[in-house]
Amino acid sequence: MNAPCYLCGKDAVLDGLCAECYNREHPLIRVSSPLEIIACKRCGSVKIPGGWRTIPLSSSESDELMLRQIDNLLSREVERLTDDVEITYNVENRLDRVLYIRVKAAGRSHTSLEPHTEEYPVEVRLSYVTCDTCGMMSGGYHEAILQIRADGREVTDVEEEEILSIVTQIAEKEYGKDAKAFATESKRTKIGFDFKMGSDHMARLVADELQSRYLADRKENYKLIGQEHGGKGKYRVTILIRLPRWVAGDFVRVAGRPCQVISINRNGMTCQDLTDGQKSTINPKSSKWRTLEFLASQSVKREYMVLSRGYGQSVQLMDAKTFTTVDVVETPLSSEWRSGSRVFLAEIDGVLYPLPESAALESDAV
Numbered sequence: 061m062n063a064p065c066y067l068c069g070k071d072a073v074l075d076g077l078c079a080e081c082y083n084r085e086h087p088l089i090r091v092s093s094p095l096e097i098i099a100c101k102r103c104g105s106v107k108i109p110g111g112w113r114t115i116p117l118s119s120s121e122s123d124e125l126m127l128r129q130i131d132n133l134l135s136r137e138v139e140r141l142t143d144d145v146e147i148t149y150n151v152e153n154r155l156d157r158v159l160y161i162r163v164k165a166a167g168r169s170h171t172s173l174e175p176h177t178e179e180y181p182v183e184v185r186l187s188y189v190t191c192d193t194c195g196m197m198s199g200g201y202h203e204a205i206l207q208i209r210a211d212g213r214e215v216t217d218v219e220e221e222e223i224l225s226i227v228t229q230i231a232e233k234e235y236g237k238d239a240k241a242f243a244t245e246s247k248r249t250k251i252g253f254d255f256k257m258g259s260d261h262m263a264r265l266v267a268d269e270l271q272s273r274y275l276a277d278r279k280e281n282y283k284l285i286g287q288e289h290g291g292k293g294k295y296r297v298t299i300l301i302r303l304p305r306w307v308a309g310d311f312v313r314v315a316g317r318p319c320q321v322i323s324i325n326r327n328g329m330t331c332q333d334l335t336d337g338q339k340s341t342i343n344p345k346s347s348k349w350r351t352l353e354f355l356a357s358q359s360v361k362r363e364y365m366v367l368s369r370g371y372g373q374s375v376q377l378m379d380a381k382t383f384t385t386v387d388v389v390e391t392p393l394s395s396e397w398r399s400g401s402r403v404f405l406a407e408i409d410g411v412l413y414p415l416p417e418s419a420a421l422e423s424d425a426v
Protein backbone atom coordinates (compact mmCIF):
# COMPACT_ATOMS: atom_id res chain seq x y z
CA MET A 61 0.00 0.00 0.00
CA ASN A 62 1.49 3.34 -1.08
CA ALA A 63 1.15 6.37 1.13
CA PRO A 64 -0.61 9.34 -0.52
CA CYS A 65 1.42 12.05 -2.25
CA TYR A 66 1.83 14.83 0.27
CA LEU A 67 1.15 17.48 -2.37
CA CYS A 68 -1.88 16.15 -4.21
CA GLY A 69 -3.09 13.03 -2.42
CA LYS A 70 -2.61 10.54 -5.29
CA ASP A 71 -0.55 7.40 -4.71
CA ALA A 72 3.04 8.37 -3.92
CA VAL A 73 5.84 6.58 -5.83
CA LEU A 74 9.04 8.39 -4.86
CA ASP A 75 10.11 10.47 -1.85
CA GLY A 76 6.48 10.81 -0.71
CA LEU A 77 5.39 12.24 -4.08
CA CYS A 78 3.44 10.96 -7.05
CA ALA A 79 5.30 10.91 -10.43
CA GLU A 80 3.70 14.16 -11.62
CA CYS A 81 4.51 16.10 -8.48
CA TYR A 82 8.03 14.61 -8.37
CA ASN A 83 8.69 15.75 -11.95
CA ARG A 84 7.35 19.21 -11.20
CA GLU A 85 9.58 19.50 -8.13
CA HIS A 86 12.63 18.20 -10.07
CA PRO A 87 12.60 19.89 -13.52
CA LEU A 88 14.93 18.64 -16.28
CA ILE A 89 16.23 22.08 -17.25
CA ARG A 90 16.20 25.67 -16.14
CA VAL A 91 16.00 28.54 -18.62
CA SER A 92 15.12 32.16 -18.05
CA SER A 93 13.20 34.58 -20.24
CA PRO A 94 13.77 36.97 -21.88
CA LEU A 95 17.16 36.11 -23.40
CA GLU A 96 19.25 38.29 -25.68
CA ILE A 97 21.23 37.60 -28.86
CA ILE A 98 23.76 40.26 -29.82
CA ALA A 99 24.84 39.52 -33.38
CA CYS A 100 27.13 41.16 -35.90
CA LYS A 101 25.09 42.56 -38.77
CA ARG A 102 27.98 41.99 -41.19
CA CYS A 103 29.17 38.45 -40.45
CA GLY A 104 26.48 36.98 -38.19
CA SER A 105 28.87 36.18 -35.32
CA VAL A 106 27.32 36.27 -31.86
CA LYS A 107 28.68 37.97 -28.79
CA ILE A 108 29.67 35.54 -26.06
CA PRO A 109 31.32 36.30 -22.73
CA GLY A 110 34.81 37.54 -23.54
CA GLY A 111 34.50 37.70 -27.31
CA TRP A 112 32.68 36.67 -30.44
CA ARG A 113 31.77 33.30 -31.88
CA THR A 114 31.40 32.69 -35.62
CA ILE A 115 28.37 30.79 -36.78
CA PRO A 116 29.25 28.11 -39.34
CA LEU A 117 26.47 27.63 -41.87
CA SER A 118 25.72 24.54 -43.91
CA SER A 119 23.33 26.23 -46.33
CA SER A 120 22.66 29.70 -47.64
CA GLU A 121 19.08 29.78 -46.41
CA SER A 122 18.44 33.06 -44.67
CA ASP A 123 16.69 31.40 -41.73
CA GLU A 124 19.59 29.10 -41.01
CA LEU A 125 21.74 31.87 -39.55
CA MET A 126 19.03 32.81 -37.05
CA LEU A 127 18.44 29.18 -36.06
CA ARG A 128 22.20 28.59 -35.53
CA GLN A 129 22.33 31.77 -33.44
CA ILE A 130 19.49 30.41 -31.29
CA ASP A 131 21.32 27.04 -30.99
CA ASN A 132 24.36 28.90 -29.73
CA LEU A 133 22.28 30.94 -27.29
CA LEU A 134 20.50 27.90 -25.85
CA SER A 135 23.73 25.92 -25.51
CA ARG A 136 24.95 28.69 -23.21
CA GLU A 137 21.71 29.65 -21.44
CA VAL A 138 19.85 26.40 -20.80
CA GLU A 139 20.96 24.77 -17.57
CA ARG A 140 20.66 20.98 -17.60
CA LEU A 141 19.59 19.69 -14.23
CA THR A 142 19.93 16.04 -15.17
CA ASP A 143 22.35 14.25 -17.51
CA ASP A 144 19.86 12.45 -19.66
CA VAL A 145 17.86 15.19 -21.33
CA GLU A 146 17.20 16.09 -24.94
CA ILE A 147 16.54 19.75 -25.74
CA THR A 148 14.68 21.01 -28.82
CA TYR A 149 12.77 24.17 -29.66
CA ASN A 150 10.22 25.68 -32.03
CA VAL A 151 10.05 29.24 -33.21
CA GLU A 152 6.42 30.15 -32.54
CA ASN A 153 6.31 33.76 -33.58
CA ARG A 154 8.59 36.48 -34.83
CA LEU A 155 8.15 40.22 -34.58
CA ASP A 156 10.89 42.38 -36.04
CA ARG A 157 13.50 41.93 -33.31
CA VAL A 158 11.71 39.66 -30.88
CA LEU A 159 11.31 35.91 -31.26
CA TYR A 160 8.98 33.74 -29.26
CA ILE A 161 10.33 30.24 -28.99
CA ARG A 162 9.19 27.18 -27.08
CA VAL A 163 12.00 25.14 -25.55
CA LYS A 164 11.21 21.48 -25.02
CA ALA A 165 13.11 19.11 -22.76
CA ALA A 166 12.57 15.35 -22.82
CA GLY A 167 14.09 12.98 -20.30
CA ARG A 168 13.73 11.39 -16.88
CA SER A 169 13.88 13.32 -13.64
CA HIS A 170 14.65 10.05 -11.83
CA THR A 171 15.82 6.68 -13.20
CA SER A 172 12.82 4.93 -11.64
CA LEU A 173 10.31 7.20 -13.41
CA GLU A 174 9.00 7.18 -16.98
CA PRO A 175 10.40 9.83 -19.36
CA HIS A 176 8.38 13.02 -19.67
CA THR A 177 8.59 16.33 -21.54
CA GLU A 178 8.61 19.88 -20.29
CA GLU A 179 7.97 23.06 -22.28
CA TYR A 180 9.15 26.58 -21.56
CA PRO A 181 8.09 29.66 -23.52
CA VAL A 182 11.12 31.91 -24.01
CA GLU A 183 11.30 35.39 -25.47
CA VAL A 184 14.51 36.08 -27.43
CA ARG A 185 15.50 39.68 -28.15
CA LEU A 186 17.80 40.30 -31.09
CA SER A 187 20.14 43.24 -31.36
CA TYR A 188 22.58 43.96 -34.16
CA VAL A 189 25.97 45.61 -33.86
CA THR A 190 29.30 45.40 -35.69
CA CYS A 191 31.76 42.91 -34.21
CA ASP A 192 35.35 43.95 -33.42
CA THR A 193 36.74 42.10 -36.43
CA CYS A 194 34.28 43.55 -38.95
CA GLY A 195 34.79 47.01 -37.45
CA MET A 196 38.55 46.87 -37.90
CA MET A 197 38.25 45.31 -41.33
CA SER A 198 35.92 47.97 -42.66
CA GLY A 199 38.10 50.67 -41.15
CA GLY A 200 41.08 49.36 -43.14
CA TYR A 201 43.00 48.41 -40.00
CA HIS A 202 46.01 46.21 -40.66
CA GLU A 203 49.21 45.34 -38.87
CA ALA A 204 50.89 43.49 -41.69
CA ILE A 205 51.02 43.26 -45.46
CA LEU A 206 51.68 39.93 -47.09
CA GLN A 207 52.91 40.09 -50.66
CA ILE A 208 52.75 37.04 -52.88
CA ARG A 209 55.05 37.02 -55.90
CA ALA A 210 56.74 34.42 -58.05
CA ASP A 211 60.35 34.45 -59.19
CA GLY A 212 60.49 35.49 -62.86
CA ARG A 213 56.95 34.45 -63.73
CA GLU A 214 53.33 35.16 -62.86
CA VAL A 215 51.57 33.55 -59.92
CA THR A 216 49.41 30.82 -61.48
CA ASP A 217 45.63 30.66 -61.01
CA VAL A 218 46.02 27.31 -59.24
CA GLU A 219 48.51 28.80 -56.79
CA GLU A 220 46.29 31.82 -56.19
CA GLU A 221 43.29 29.62 -55.44
CA GLU A 222 45.34 27.43 -53.07
CA ILE A 223 46.79 30.44 -51.28
CA LEU A 224 43.36 32.04 -50.82
CA SER A 225 42.05 28.84 -49.29
CA ILE A 226 45.08 28.55 -46.95
CA VAL A 227 44.47 32.15 -45.79
CA THR A 228 40.76 31.44 -45.22
CA GLN A 229 41.50 28.26 -43.26
CA ILE A 230 44.00 30.00 -40.99
CA ALA A 231 41.64 32.97 -40.43
CA GLU A 232 38.82 30.58 -39.45
CA LYS A 233 41.08 28.67 -37.05
CA GLU A 234 42.34 31.85 -35.38
CA TYR A 235 38.98 33.63 -35.17
CA GLY A 236 37.78 33.66 -31.57
CA LYS A 237 41.38 33.47 -30.31
CA ASP A 238 42.47 36.54 -32.23
CA ALA A 239 39.89 39.22 -33.11
CA LYS A 240 42.37 40.64 -35.62
CA ALA A 241 42.67 37.37 -37.54
CA PHE A 242 41.35 38.64 -40.86
CA ALA A 243 42.76 39.28 -44.28
CA THR A 244 41.58 41.39 -47.15
CA GLU A 245 43.01 40.84 -50.59
CA SER A 246 44.22 43.97 -52.25
CA LYS A 247 46.22 45.01 -55.26
CA ARG A 248 45.90 42.11 -57.70
CA THR A 249 48.37 42.76 -60.49
CA LYS A 250 49.97 40.66 -63.21
CA ILE A 251 52.92 39.86 -61.01
CA GLY A 252 51.03 38.78 -57.91
CA PHE A 253 48.80 40.01 -55.13
CA ASP A 254 48.85 41.45 -51.64
CA PHE A 255 46.88 40.80 -48.47
CA LYS A 256 46.28 43.28 -45.71
CA MET A 257 46.34 41.27 -42.50
CA GLY A 258 44.59 42.38 -39.32
CA SER A 259 47.21 40.82 -37.08
CA ASP A 260 50.92 40.46 -37.30
CA HIS A 261 50.51 37.00 -35.73
CA MET A 262 48.13 35.82 -38.44
CA ALA A 263 50.44 37.17 -41.18
CA ARG A 264 53.28 35.09 -39.73
CA LEU A 265 51.17 31.94 -39.54
CA VAL A 266 50.22 32.32 -43.21
CA ALA A 267 53.80 33.16 -44.23
CA ASP A 268 55.15 30.09 -42.38
CA GLU A 269 52.63 27.88 -44.11
CA LEU A 270 53.31 29.27 -47.60
CA GLN A 271 57.06 29.19 -47.09
CA SER A 272 57.05 25.48 -46.27
CA ARG A 273 54.25 24.49 -48.65
CA TYR A 274 55.91 26.08 -51.71
CA LEU A 275 59.58 26.03 -50.56
CA ALA A 276 59.32 29.77 -51.10
CA ASP A 277 61.74 32.54 -50.37
CA ARG A 278 60.77 34.98 -47.57
CA LYS A 279 61.76 38.53 -46.76
CA GLU A 280 60.48 40.86 -44.06
CA ASN A 281 60.54 44.62 -43.97
CA TYR A 282 59.53 46.93 -41.15
CA LYS A 283 58.19 50.39 -41.65
CA LEU A 284 57.73 52.95 -38.91
CA ILE A 285 54.09 54.05 -39.04
CA GLY A 286 53.77 56.06 -35.85
CA GLN A 287 54.44 56.11 -32.16
CA GLU A 288 52.85 54.35 -29.26
CA HIS A 289 52.18 56.09 -25.97
CA GLY A 290 55.52 56.50 -24.29
CA GLY A 291 57.38 57.20 -27.51
CA LYS A 292 58.05 53.61 -28.61
CA GLY A 293 57.98 53.22 -32.39
CA LYS A 294 55.02 51.47 -33.97
CA TYR A 295 55.90 49.33 -36.96
CA ARG A 296 54.07 47.61 -39.76
CA VAL A 297 55.68 44.52 -41.23
CA THR A 298 55.61 43.64 -44.91
CA ILE A 299 56.32 39.99 -45.61
CA LEU A 300 57.27 39.07 -49.15
CA ILE A 301 56.76 35.45 -50.15
CA ARG A 302 58.43 34.68 -53.45
CA LEU A 303 57.38 31.39 -55.03
CA PRO A 304 60.09 29.48 -56.93
CA ARG A 305 60.67 30.08 -60.64
CA TRP A 306 59.38 26.56 -61.39
CA VAL A 307 56.16 24.70 -60.76
CA ALA A 308 55.48 20.96 -60.97
CA GLY A 309 55.97 19.84 -64.58
CA ASP A 310 58.72 22.36 -65.39
CA PHE A 311 62.32 21.46 -66.20
CA VAL A 312 65.31 22.31 -64.04
CA ARG A 313 68.95 21.39 -63.83
CA VAL A 314 69.99 19.80 -60.54
CA ALA A 315 73.71 19.36 -59.97
CA GLY A 316 74.27 19.69 -63.71
CA ARG A 317 71.62 17.15 -64.81
CA PRO A 318 68.34 17.96 -66.62
CA CYS A 319 65.34 16.94 -64.53
CA GLN A 320 61.58 17.35 -64.53
CA VAL A 321 59.93 18.69 -61.37
CA ILE A 322 57.39 16.06 -60.29
CA SER A 323 55.99 17.70 -57.17
CA ILE A 324 56.61 20.49 -54.69
CA ASN A 325 55.32 20.27 -51.13
CA ARG A 326 56.42 20.68 -47.53
CA ASN A 327 58.51 17.49 -47.76
CA GLY A 328 60.58 18.94 -50.56
CA MET A 329 60.79 19.07 -54.30
CA THR A 330 60.81 15.74 -56.12
CA CYS A 331 62.61 15.71 -59.47
CA GLN A 332 63.07 13.00 -62.04
CA ASP A 333 66.38 12.84 -63.86
CA LEU A 334 65.63 12.81 -67.60
CA THR A 335 68.78 10.83 -68.42
CA ASP A 336 68.49 7.89 -66.05
CA GLY A 337 64.88 8.21 -64.79
CA GLN A 338 65.97 8.32 -61.12
CA LYS A 339 63.80 10.35 -58.75
CA SER A 340 65.18 12.35 -55.86
CA THR A 341 63.82 14.85 -53.37
CA ILE A 342 65.65 17.99 -52.35
CA ASN A 343 64.75 20.98 -50.17
CA PRO A 344 66.21 24.44 -49.53
CA LYS A 345 68.53 22.92 -46.89
CA SER A 346 70.04 20.37 -49.31
CA SER A 347 73.44 21.15 -50.82
CA LYS A 348 71.98 20.39 -54.26
CA TRP A 349 69.39 23.17 -53.81
CA ARG A 350 72.01 25.81 -54.50
CA THR A 351 72.81 24.17 -57.86
CA LEU A 352 69.19 24.50 -59.05
CA GLU A 353 68.76 26.22 -62.35
CA PHE A 354 65.57 26.79 -64.31
CA LEU A 355 65.68 25.24 -67.78
CA ALA A 356 62.25 25.47 -69.37
CA SER A 357 58.58 25.58 -68.55
CA GLN A 358 56.45 22.53 -69.22
CA SER A 359 55.20 24.21 -72.41
CA VAL A 360 58.27 22.87 -74.25
CA LYS A 361 56.74 19.41 -73.95
CA ARG A 362 55.67 18.04 -77.34
CA GLU A 363 53.61 15.09 -78.35
CA TYR A 364 54.98 12.37 -80.65
CA MET A 365 53.85 9.04 -82.02
CA VAL A 366 56.19 6.05 -81.71
CA LEU A 367 56.78 4.70 -85.22
CA SER A 368 59.18 1.91 -84.42
CA ARG A 369 61.63 0.71 -81.90
CA GLY A 370 64.92 0.76 -83.73
CA TYR A 371 67.48 -1.96 -83.66
CA GLY A 372 69.88 -1.13 -80.93
CA GLN A 373 69.61 2.09 -79.01
CA SER A 374 67.11 4.34 -80.80
CA VAL A 375 63.39 4.99 -81.22
CA GLN A 376 61.82 6.49 -84.32
CA LEU A 377 59.15 9.09 -83.61
CA MET A 378 56.80 11.34 -85.55
CA ASP A 379 55.94 14.84 -84.33
CA ALA A 380 52.16 14.82 -83.81
CA LYS A 381 51.79 18.38 -85.19
CA THR A 382 54.38 18.73 -87.95
CA PHE A 383 54.56 15.02 -88.93
CA THR A 384 58.33 15.23 -89.20
CA THR A 385 60.17 12.16 -88.02
CA VAL A 386 63.06 12.02 -85.66
CA ASP A 387 65.24 9.38 -84.02
CA VAL A 388 66.04 9.58 -80.35
CA VAL A 389 68.37 7.65 -78.12
CA GLU A 390 66.66 5.24 -75.74
CA THR A 391 66.66 6.11 -72.05
CA PRO A 392 65.14 4.20 -69.12
CA LEU A 393 62.13 6.52 -69.50
CA SER A 394 61.37 5.27 -73.02
CA SER A 395 61.91 1.58 -72.32
CA GLU A 396 58.16 0.86 -72.01
CA TRP A 397 57.13 2.66 -75.20
CA ARG A 398 55.27 0.60 -77.83
CA SER A 399 54.87 1.25 -81.53
CA GLY A 400 51.79 3.36 -82.20
CA SER A 401 51.60 4.90 -78.72
CA ARG A 402 51.46 8.64 -78.03
CA VAL A 403 54.37 9.89 -75.97
CA PHE A 404 55.86 13.17 -74.80
CA LEU A 405 59.33 14.58 -75.15
CA ALA A 406 60.98 17.84 -74.22
CA GLU A 407 63.73 19.57 -76.10
CA ILE A 408 66.26 20.97 -73.70
CA ASP A 409 69.54 22.54 -74.85
CA GLY A 410 69.01 21.00 -78.27
CA VAL A 411 68.53 17.45 -76.95
CA LEU A 412 65.20 15.60 -77.09
CA TYR A 413 64.48 13.81 -73.82
CA PRO A 414 61.76 11.19 -73.42
CA LEU A 415 59.41 12.13 -70.58
CA PRO A 416 57.88 9.74 -68.05
CA GLU A 417 54.42 8.43 -68.87
CA SER A 418 52.80 10.40 -66.05
CA ALA A 419 53.75 13.56 -67.96
CA ALA A 420 51.59 12.41 -70.86
CA LEU A 421 48.65 11.83 -68.54
CA GLU A 422 48.95 15.23 -66.89
CA SER A 423 49.03 16.89 -70.29
CA ASP A 424 45.82 15.11 -71.32
CA ALA A 425 44.05 16.62 -68.37
CA VAL A 426 45.02 20.18 -69.28
Ligand SMILES: [Zn+2]
Binds near residue numbers: 066067068078080081
Ligand atom coordinates in the same frame (compact mmCIF):
# COMPACT_ATOMS: atom_id res chain seq x y z
ZN1 LIG B 1 1.21 14.45 -6.34
Ligand SMILES: [Zn+2]
Binds near residue numbers: 101190193194195
Ligand atom coordinates in the same frame (compact mmCIF):
# COMPACT_ATOMS: atom_id res chain seq x y z
ZN1 LIG C 1 31.34 40.66 -37.79
